[in-house]
Amino acid sequence: MTVLRVGSLLFRLHPGALLITLLAIAIMVKLGFWQIDRGQEKQMIIDRHAQAEELIQPNTEQLLALVDSPDTQITITATLDPQRYFLIDNQILHGRAGYHVIAFAQAPEFSPLVLPVNLGWVPAGVSRSELPDVALPEGHVVLNGHVRVPSERPFMLQDQIFDTTDAWPKRIQFPELDKLNSALDVNLAPIILLLDEENPLGFPREWPVVVMTPHRHYAYAVQWFGLAIAALVVFFVASRVRAQAKSYEE
Incomplete structure (x- = not known):
């Protein structure tokens, strides 16, 4: 077990818990950037659709x-x-x-x-x-x-x-x-x-340019990044609590 001291605070970092936390954070950060990429792709589709006038x-x-x-x-x-x-x-x-x-x-x-x-x-x-x-x-x-x-x-x-x-x-x-x-x-x-939706032929139809708007993807990205930060905070808080508990027992 690794002991980390930050000022007057003592943290006991369990290698297994640390590894799982870092893995979870990496996945959530990756998902956040993926949502940003998807949002940019959707914005490109919207822009391209708006420019397709000819x-x-x-x-x-x-x-x-x-x-x-x-x-x-x-x-x-x-x-x-x-x-x-x-x-x-x-x-x-x-x-x-x-x-x-x-x-x-x-x-x-x-x-x-x-x-x-x-x-x-x-x-x-x-x-x-x-x-x-x-x-x-x-x-x-x-x-x-x-x-x-x-x-x-x-x-x-x-x-x-x-x-x-x-x-x-x-x-x-x-x-x-x-x-x-x-x-x-x-x-x-x-x-x-x-x-075309205005063409009199065919049947009822609605063609949304994108199913999910870019802003929705960006909002999901913020959520993933927030969860990653929360996971890191929870891990250190839990490590500090365990360290204090052990010091009291001693």
């Missing part, structure tokens, strides 16, 4: 390049595949469970690419075995909105297994574009278009 009509080359320019606003005149579409499961809107509808747009300007389009939210049926019957618009339609680059696959207990039958629509948990591409046997663009 509306472009992309050709094939531009559509492929948009993977490096998320939040770009685009507009296209295209046709949607009326039969084949995917339903992203576990989507909540105003407290109700449902699905996001992913349709596929084709246009001469970016042929042979096919562009996935999120048309919005539809409610789930009473039974999980019954998928909603969605009527997609026919003919040429104008689609506009922001580009979204799908994030890395979130944590799932097992890999998605896509329905290989000819039955449509197909329910999925997450839009893994490589698997969507294989299921459709087409050349998908590496992005998803989030249909």
Whole structure:
């Protein structure tokens, strides 16, 4: 056991307790800096979204390049595949469970690419075995909105297994574009278009720029740093109390 004297104060530092305390402090400080990094990332997304004012009509080359320019606003005149579409499961809107509808747009300007389009939210049926019957618009339609680059696959207990039958629509948990591409046997663009909330086509939709604001992340960072300081204070207070108790016993 290490004895530390600071002025008239005596601290008996137990190596095991000291190690655990320092480890806990290191973890909390790391989490604090992680929250700061996340807050800065969210602020960059918000700034980028605010600056994406120019509306472009992309050709094939531009559509492929948009993977490096998320939040770009685009507009296209295209046709949607009326039969084949995917339903992203576990989507909540105003407290109700449902699905996001992913349709596929084709246009001469970016042929042979096919562009996935999120048309919005539809409610789930009473039974999980019954998928909603969605009527997609026919003919040429104008689609506009922001580009979204799908994030890395979130944590799932097992890999998605896509329905290989000819039955449509197909329910999925997450839009893994490589698997969507294989299921459709087409050349998908590496992005998803989030249909603008003001577009009269599609279904109800709300596209928050970020789920958690930068200030919330910064507040969590302050909490983690505060806990780290509190852990250090508690450790020294507890060490001092034990030292005093032992001196009284002697």
